[in-house]
Amino acid sequence: MTQRLLTHLRHVDLAVPDYEAQLDFYRGLWGLVPVAQDPGISFLAAEGSPEHYVVRLRRAEEKRLDLLSFGAATRADVDTLAERLLARSVPLISRPDTLQTPGGGYGFRFFDIDGRTVEVSTQVEARRHRKIEEKESIPVRLSHVVVNSPDIAATRAWYERHLDFALSDAIGSPHTGDVMNFMRISSQHHSLGIAAGPHTSVHHVSFEMRGLDEFMRGTGRLLRAGAHMTWGPGRHLAGDNTFSYFLDPHGNTLEYTTEMETLDEDTWHPHQYTFMDDDVSDQWGTANPMTEVIAKEQHNDVDRGVFVAPPV
Incomplete structure (x- = not known):
């Protein structure tokens, strides 16, 4: 390895x-x-x-x-x-x-x-943190980020070559090629996802919840508050993690998730899933169907920061 x-x-x-x-x-x-x-x-x-x-x-x-x-x-x-x-x-x-x-x-x-x-x-100073208690519907930690790329193959190859990311699983079809690559730098199934998109942008940012109950409570808390949930709740096949996707006030997609798969990197072989299989998107069958409207929301706006370093 x-x-x-x-x-x-x-x-x-x-x-x-x-x-x-x-x-x-x-x-x-x-x-x-x-x-x-x-x-x-x-x-x-x-x-x-x-x-x-x-x-x-x-x-x-x-x-x-x-x-x-x-x-x-x-x-x-x-x-x-x-x-x-x-x-x-x-x-x-x-x-x-x-x-x-x-x-x-x-x-x-x-x-x-x-x-x-x-x-x-x-050597960043560790922050004093605490155990998230039962029924607390707040994030434990940052889980992963998925980005949109106009050339998913080139972006995957770049992260593999320069930063030693490894492919855990891929989703696509014979007609489209890959539409999502799940990339890891540890035994966590993915810390980075690369999605095929029309432009460079953020696809979604995901936050880990304490467990299934806290995941559902968090989903319900946001729904009761009137937050716009685009997709979920459900459970993906790649990564075996749960999902509820919401939009923040500026149209960035955020996810509550839990129970991300941990891999044995010495024995793991990537799966090539097809999005034509309903279980790939949602094993439970509880989420609303993925539509072109949801996909467009996850494409997000064109990122205006490409090759422009932030001022801070």
Whole structure:
């Protein structure tokens, strides 16, 4: 098995025009907690996670993905990855150095093949967190992120070659080719998903709940509050995780999930699923059918941050 330099997904950073509405949604309804704020920027943590924050919100004129952040084990691993990317002509935004964001640490940023900003860091201060109790319908941690790519094969190959991601499973058909690749950097089935889309954008950001009861309670809490649920509740086949998808105030798709599959990486072989099989989308058969309207919502708006480094 490849000795990876990445360990896990740390946080997802979003920029939005209506910052106050977005902040109210994430901290009030979605269940995250602010840990640091400056004018026009907030850092939000999940109560059950040691990560200093899992979502950063920033006020901006245009909606965009600011960055995806992944962890590494040591400074040496961060330096090794930076040198590897430089040697392969991957455009770096910054060189490894002390980070100025809450929790500190040591890291650097670069562009992926589609122009997303990616950050890799280590030695970030762990946050004091707590056990999520029975019936608490708030996120334990950030689970995974799925991005849209206009060339799913090229994006998958880039993450495999440069960041040592491995394919866990794929969904597609003989007529369309792959429409979703589930990629891992640990025994968790996926930390990153790559979806075939018409443009570069965020497909969805997923948050882990304590268990099935808390997952359903969270789904119900958002429905009672009038949040727009696009798809769910159900249970996917790839990853075997549950899903309820909602839209935040700026049209980004968010997911409550639980019970993501853990793999034996030494023996695992990727499945090639077809979306023509209803069980692939939803094993339970409880979710509303996937439609073109839902798919379009998950395509999201064109990301205006492609190959433009965020100002913070």
